[in-house]
Amino acid sequence: MFGRLVLSKVMGFLRVIGLVTVAALLATSCANSDADSPKAKAQPQPPQEIRIAVTDESYKMPREFESEPVALTLQNKGEEVHRAYFARLNQGVTERDVRSAMSKSPDALFSLVTVAGSMPEIEPGTTSEIGMLFPEGKYLVIDPEVEGPPPLSFFAVSPASGPEVREPSADYWIEAGDFYFEISDSSPGEATVEIANVGKQSHEVGIGKGVKGQGGEVTTVFAPAPGGMMWITVTLEPGDYTLLCFLPDPKTGKPHVKLGMKQSFSVK
Numbered sequence: 001m002f003g004r005l006v007l008s009k010v011m012g013f014l015r016v017i018g019l020v021t022v023a024a025l026l027a028t029s030c031a032n033s034d035a036d037s038p039k040a041k042a043q044p045q046p047p048q049e050i051r052i053a054v055t056d057e058s059y060k061m062p063r064e065f066e067s068e069p070v071a072l073t074l075q076n077k078g079e080e081v082h083r084a085y086f087a088r089l090n091q092g093v094t095e096r097d098v099r100s101a102m103s104k105s106p107d108a109l110f111s112l113v114t115v116a117g118s119m120p121e122i123e124p125g126t127t128s129e130i131g132m133l134f135p136e137g138k139y140l141v142i143d144p145e146v147e148g149p150p151p152l153s154f155f156a157v158s159p160a161s162g163p164e165v166r167e168p169s170a171d172y173w174i175e176a177g178d179f180y181f182e183i184s185d186s187s188p189g190e191a192t193v194e195i196a197n198v199g200k201q202s203h204e205v206g207i208g209k210g211v212k213g214q215g216g217e218v219t220t221v222f223a224p225a226p227g228g229m230m231w232i233t234v235t236l237e238p239g240d241y242t243l244l245c246f247l248p249d250p251k252t253g254k255p256h257v258k259l260g261m262k263q264s265f266s267v268k
């Protein structure tokens with residue numbers, strides 16, 4: 001019930017539909033171009049794997065990791081379909097504040113956090129993977145679409161301290177800012193897309209069919225937190241598409257699409 005409210009009232013387009021299939025994104029990172037240089041530093045490391053196991057009641061995952069690209073693996077050990085939505089706790093907000101807000105209303109919760117990425121829903125017994133770079137901070141992961149109390153866990157992302165970690169390679173990129181999208185030349189078929197949030201607000205990346213985006217939704221995922229990056233697999237047939245963000249601007253309450261977050265592009 002709580003989840004339904006969150007869905008309809010605060011987020012609008014929470015559904016993460018189908019075609020964000022997830023492959024071995026991080027297996028194909030490109031070679032280090034400095035490798036031949038005699039003074040080359042230590043080779044960048046592959047991203048650390050962070051395993052998240054979700055049941056119908058909770059998430060099990062590390063309590064802390066560093067602000068570097070990581071390979072997030074979500075394993076569904078429950079009996080229902082599950083997903084993972086990430087949000088960063090705003091400055092000064094504690095776990096206790098979040099739990100107390102959740103017992104009141106979705107509005108109370110969402111004034112305390114900044115949406116920071118999502119993983120598509122997966123069936124029981126299955127696993128999915130995305131690449132993610134979380135900026136430093138305290139985070140929660142939640143599945144608001146279940147009946148009853150939502151699975152919820154907290155984790156911290158600390159400053160990077162170890163050797164450089166290489167970013168996953170991407171076939172094309174999408175930049176989300178306040179309030180626009182930019183997209184590089186995209187490619188048809190299954191492709192890895194890098195999504196960067198360079199704005200100050202939360203954004204979502206909805207891909208609608210057609211130049212107005214009204215021909216049906218291909219997929220929607222939340223963009224990473226401001227300053228963060230994400231690598232997901234998307235499958236697009238050749239055609240026209242539109243990027244859309246419907247998250248509300250806290251000041252005006254207007255959906256971002258009304259402020260300019262609407263960008264058409266073609267896949268050839």
Ligand SMILES: [Cu+2]
Nearest residue numbers: 203204245256
């Ligand atoms: Cu937006």
